[in-house]
Amino acid sequence: MTDALRTLSTQVTDVTDGLCAYLDASPSPFHAVETAAELLRQGGFSEVAECDPTPSAPGRYVVRRAGSLLAWSTAEVGEGRAAHTPYRVVGAHTDSPNLRIKPLPDWSRAGWQMLGVEVYGGALTNSWLDRDLGLSGRVAVRDDAVTGGISQRLWRCDDPILRVSQLAIHLDRTVRSEGLQLNDQLHLAPHWGQGVERANFRSWLAEQVGVQAEALLGFDAMTHDLTPARRVGAQGELIASARLDNLATSYASVRAILHAVEHPCDGPVIPVIVLFDHEEVGSMSERGAHSTFLPAWLERIVMAAGGNREDYWRALASTVIASGDMAHATHPNYAERHEPGHPIMVNAGPVLKVNTNLRYATDSLGAATFTLACEAAGVPMQTFVTRSDLPCGSTVGPMTSALTGATTVDFGAPMLSMHSSRELAGTLDQAGYAAALAAFLTPA
Numbered sequence: 001m002t003d004a005l006r007t008l009s010t011q012v013t014d015v016t017d018g019l020c021a022y023l024d025a026s027p028s029p030f031h032a033v034e035t036a037a038e039l040l041r042q043g044g045f046s047e048v049a050e051c052d053p054t055p056s057a058p059g060r061y062v063v064r065r066a067g068s069l070l071a072w073s074t075a076e077v078g079e080g081r082a083a084h085t086p087y088r089v090v091g092a093h094t095d096s097p098n099l100r101i102k103p104l105p106d107w108s109r110a111g112w113q114m115l116g117v118e119v120y121g122g123a124l125t126n127s128w129l130d131r132d133l134g135l136s137g138r139v140a141v142r143d144d145a146v147t148g149g150i151s152q153r154l155w156r157c158d159d160p161i162l163r164v165s166q167l168a169i170h171l172d173r174t175v176r177s178e179g180l181q182l183n184d185q186l187h188l189a190p191h192w193g194q195g196v197e198r199a200n201f202r203s204w205l206a207e208q209v210g211v212q213a214e215a216l217l218g219f220d221a222m223t224h225d226l227t228p229a230r231r232v233g234a235q236g237e238l239i240a241s242a243r244l245d246n247l248a249t250s251y252a253s254v255r256a257i258l259h260a261v262e263h264p265c266d267g268p269v270i271p272v273i274v275l276f277d278h279e280e281v282g283s284m285s286e287r288g289a290h291s292t293f294l295p296a297w298l299e300r301i302v303m304a305a306g307g308n309r310e311d312y313w314r315a316l317a318s319t320v321i322a323s324g325d326m327a328h329a330t331h332p333n334y335a336e337r338h339e340p341g342h343p344i345m346v347n348a349g350p351v352l353k354v355n356t357n358l359r360y361a362t363d364s365l366g367a368a369t370f371t372l373a374c375e376a377a378g379v380p381m382q383t384f385v386t387r388s389d390l391p392c393g394s395t396v397g398p399m400t401s402a403l404t405g406a407t408t409v410d411f412g413a414p415m416l417s418m419h420s421s422r423e424l425a426g427t428l429d430q431a432g433y434a435a436a437l438a439a440f441l442t443p444a
C-alpha cells in the first residue's frame with residue numbers, strides 16, 4: 001500500500017458501507033437512480049422534471065429520465081455566471097447484465113412452473129445458476145387520476161422465489177472435459193413453482209404492486225441475486241457483490257459531486273454527473289449515452305443562464321468529461337489474457353483506459369486531466385490497455401465525446417469477474433475512486 005492510499009484508508013469503512021448499501025438498494029437501474037436521487041436530495045439537491053422549465057436560479061439540481069439521472073450544481077458559480085461557463089462531467093452507467101422476464105412468460109414442463117427470460121447484456125450466464133433469485137423493476141398501471149391515464153411505480157421482491165437449476169454432473173459428464181455449454185433459450189429459464197398448471201406471472205405481479213391484474217398495463221421485470229454485498233478477503237480488503245459494474249462508479253460519482261459542492265474550486269466550472277441506463281446493450285435509446293439526455297441538459301443549463309447556442313458551444317469547447325466504468329484487473333489464474341506491460345492490481349488506484357481504436361475516448365489531453373485529478377486527490381493511477389490480439393471492451397465515453405465534442409477520458413476501478421452475477425473489487429479502490437472524481441469535478 002502506498003502512503004497516499006494509506007491516508008485514504010481512513011475513509012474505507014465509510015465508502016465501503018455506503019457502497020454496499022447502495023448496491024443492495026439498487027437491484028434495477030430504476031432503483032439505482034431512485035437511490036442516487038435520494039442521496040442527492042439529502043445533500044441539498046432538488047429534483048427538476050424534464051417537462052418543467054430549467055431553473056435559472058443558482059442551485060443544486062437533479063433530473064431523471066427513467067433509469068438515467070443527471071445532477072448539476074450552479075450554486076458555487078453563483079448569480080451572474082457567464083452563460084458559457086464550462087462543465088466538468090463525470091459519467092457512469094446504472095444497468096448491469098441480468099435475466100429479464102419476457103412479456104408472456106408463463107409455461108410449464110415436467111411438473112414445474114417456469115418463467116421465460118431474455119438475457120440482458122453480456123451476462124456470464126453460468127453465474128446465474130443455482131442462486132436464490134428475487135425480482136424487481138418498474139410497472140406502468142392504469143390510473144384515471146393522472147393526465148394520460150398511466151402512472152409508474154417501482155417494485156421489488158426480495159423473497160427467493162426463482163432459481164435456475166443446473167444439470168447434475170451424472171447427466172452430462174462432458175462439462176468436466178469440454179466446459180459448460182449454456183443455450184440462452186433452453187437452459188436459463190427459472191422455475192418458480194410446481195404443478196402442471198402454468199402460473200400467472202401478471203396476476204402475481206399485480207398483487208405485488210397492489211393493483212388489479214387488468215390495471216397492469218406494462219412491466220420491466222428483472223432478476224437479482226439475493227446475496228447481499230459484503231466485504232470479503234483475509235483482511236476484508238475486497239468487496240463482493242452483484243452490479244459492481246457499474247454501480248460502483250455510479251456511487252463514487254454521487255459521492256464526488258456531493259463532495260465537490262461542499263468544497264468548490266476557485267475556477268468557474270459547473271460540476272455535473274450523469275448516470276446512463278442501457279450501456280450494456282449499446283446505449284441507443286431515449287435515455288442511453290447515445291441519446292439527447294446529456295447534450296440537451298448541458299444546453300438547457302446554458303440557456304437558463306441567458307445564453308444562446310453560441311454560448312453552449314463555447315461552454316463545450318472547454319468542458320471535460322470523465323467516463324467511468326469498471327476496469328479489468330489482471331486475473332491471477334488467467335494472467336496470459338492480459339497485456340503483460342500493463343498489469344492492473346486491485347487496491348492500487350483508479351485505472352486510466354486507453355485504446356487507439358477508440359473503444360475508449362482517452363487521448364493525451366484527457367489522460368493529462370485525469371492524471372492531475374489523481375495527483376490532487378493523492379491517489380496513484382494505473383493504466384490499462386488490452387492485449388493487441390484480443391478485442392477491447394467499450395463504454396459510454398466515445399459516445400458522449402462524439403455527441404458533445406468535449407475532451408473525454410475513460411477510466412475505471414479495477415475488478416475481477418466482470419459481468420458475473422457476483423463480481424469482485426477492492427475496498428481501498430472505492431475510496432480512492434470517489435476522491436479522484438471529486439478532484440476531477442473541482443479543478444485547480
Ligand code: ZN
Binds near residue numbers: 093245279325326395
Ligand atoms: Zn460497465
